[in-house]
Amino acid sequence: MSSVETKPLPSAEAGHWGAEIRSDLHVALEARDSGGIELLLESRVAPYYGNAIMEQARVVLAELGVKHARVAIHDEGALPPTIGARIEAAARRAGIGLDKRWLPEQHPLPAPSPKDRLRRSRLYLPGSEPKYYINAALHAPDAVILDLEDSVHRDEKDAARILVRNTLRAVDFGSCERMVRINQLPLGLEDLAEIVGESPDLILIPKVERPEQVAEVDRMIGEIKSRNGITRPMWIMPILESALGIENAFFVAAASENVAALTIGLEDYTADLGVVKTREGHESQYARARVVNAAHAAGVQAIDSAFGDVGDMDGLRRWGEASRALGFEGIGCVHPGQIRVIHEAFRPTAAEIEKAQRIVAAFEEAQKKGLAVVSLGSKMIDPPVVHRALKLVERAKAMGAIL
């Protein structure tokens, strides 16, 4: 008889369950060396989707190459992309099927995102909270951000990026730009490896201090895109969150053609300065102005930090209006209720629109007549003013402020 060395068989779990949990599930997987798949299911939707869940679990496990295992699923009404993601996370944590993927049915990709599109509001969606995804677009933010960074616990990063990948692939985000905030480098590179194949429209890189960090991300995105035959653009928005980052703002913004916008994270920035973050924001006045200037110098959008107090709509409105006055084109939001207020704050006033329309009309008139000089009444209009008016009218149309 030969002596057989027995290794303990791997087991792992992923996901969440409990009375407070919605649209998620918990998967406990114990590998076995024989006996096939033993599936156990507890689900609050068992009478309606119990069979569908069992069937999906078998397909996912087969795809991942899990042949012998006891898999216990505790489902809280999760949707198929989440079910697949949690099973895959459990398998990978058990060290099985590391080179394999199960991908949910593809929702048709939205049209590629123009570099200069409206980015007034971007709604943060925590990367471990599937319940927020499915209806996010109904609240009509300009963008959604699937967040892998601060809203995801360190121990959940691996599972979150699988969930975000499936979500990018399968969830209908309507006309929202689909953004992902990856983790700080180097962890962020692992995020890219998982998600870039699903063509997010824009990647936010946190805590950027040097242009090389942007270049590294840009290079990796380029590699994955060409490996996957992806040709549509994937923009980059660096987040500056430190004094050094602010000092390098222009170089960061100019680090790649693919940088579409530059933004600032005030929580970390004020912490770096060792000052208190106030509602008025005097302590970050300089940094925000610097971001606006650097962005414009590099020809990209300047986007402001999020406003954290979801109960204070008046404060949000004031913050948004001040932001627009400074030269920002949008701010982040942490609750759908903030979206409308932000859009109103970034809407040009009727007087601004009217003036811009008159300038545009004068410009078009001059073009028709072959005149180099645009004049309105007795006043000559400088080319930068014409340019600004054209942009404002175009923006106002995109916002629906002009029909």
Place this chain on the structure above:
Amino acid sequence: MSDRVELAHNALGRQVPTMVNGKPQIPFLGVGKFQPRGRKAAPPICSSKDYPDNGDKRVADLETALRKCGMRNGMVISNHHHLRDGDKVALMALEAAAKIGIKDLIWFPSASFPSQQGAIELMEKGVIHHIEGSMNGPLGDYCTQGKMRGMGVLRSHGGRYQAIQDGEVHVDIAVIAAPTADFFGNADGSHGKSACGSLGFALADSTYADRVIVVTDNLVPFPCVPWQIQGNNVDYVVEVESIGDPAKIVSGTTQITRSPDRLRIAELVASFLRAAGIMKNGFSFQAGAGGIALAFVQYLKQMMKEDGVKARFVRGGSTKFLVELLQEGLTDYILDGQTFDLDGVGSMANDARHVATSPFTSYNYHGKGNFASLVDAVVLGATEVDVNFNANVVTHSDGRLLHGIGGWQNCLFSGCSILALPSFRDRIPVIVDEVTTMTGPGEMIDVVVTERGIAINPRRTDLLDAVKGSKLPVRPIQDIKAEVERICGGKPARPKLGDRPCAVVKWVDGTVLDTVWQVG
């Protein structure tokens, strides 16, 4: 329960029993098709010579009162549910009956609540034969598991009044919890430590029952004013330490939903009323105390202010939010069927424009009209709605009893009945091919508002025209259904229901609309 039940198809093709608890039934004939005949039921003629000249009808306790009322086996005993989950009187009365040794009672509450699950033990012991009234939670499960000896009968608030008035249900003894009363039996709900606002649900019981007992924990010297219940209908008055748990009778504050998706539904409903031109000077509406309905009131209020519009009346279930409309001059009256929070109770007690109503004035279909059909728009919930706009409010999609009908069916007679619903709950789509239990015929339901869009009943071409050109996301109901099924990964499986009826759903005219089948 007898195992052999004859079934017939009603006008909607639903299979319903022809006999319920030994009484022949009329299957639903269609809305407005059943013509009642005959005269109303009446209580026995009494004489003042049999009641104390000094007006003092107090007796020592409930047991004594029940004995004096001549309580016997098999009687129908009724309660109202204005004290909601805080009520102690119903179980007090049933347990007093048990102590006397009574069996086979038919308990006829205007609604039951989870805190009354003690009734299960009384059914097990044979004290209660069956319940005719809403059943949810543990009582609902007991019924749909087929454990009740008789068949459950679910009626709307108006239908309950109609059943008593028409003599379909004869109440032998009504036991009425009264937050304030005098020794003569005059009773009021809007004052006292257990105040609940209106006592309207007890009106039919007090006027049609053979015997009436008022139970109070706040006895005041004659006269108790206002007398929502007239002492002239009352046989005995019982004073107790406490009729209920005030914390569970009314909530301190009613809560608006904080869910962004539900807020979106609420705002869409308000925007619809505005765009359709229903929100105009002198209009009226009714919304309940659910999270979406409360949020709807807040959105509508904002729009009314913006457009300078004032309502003539609003119908409660009153809450702080309706009271604010009244106080800010945005409505002339609140016509209140039940009172959900302390602000509502306080307003009814102190403001003559906040009027207590009853199922007789508001809902009774067998009368010379009722207020529900005068309301311009009503916002309601449902557990399921089907592609033909039929809706279910009483059972889960798995067939388990979940809710009573409440005023829901009665409200469908308003000018525009709107169901405000999330398009799916957990993973379960709310729009289905066919409802599990028919509670409201689709011809009565005008609009379904979900977070994914607004579906207007194709019968309402006027509403479709009214919102044409608006920015509202108006979509065919099939379209929303298909989208939700795509999200949820296909149609849900239909749980298999049993073939044994355990309860029936009555329509507002007393005909049988559908059957609740035994589960599992």
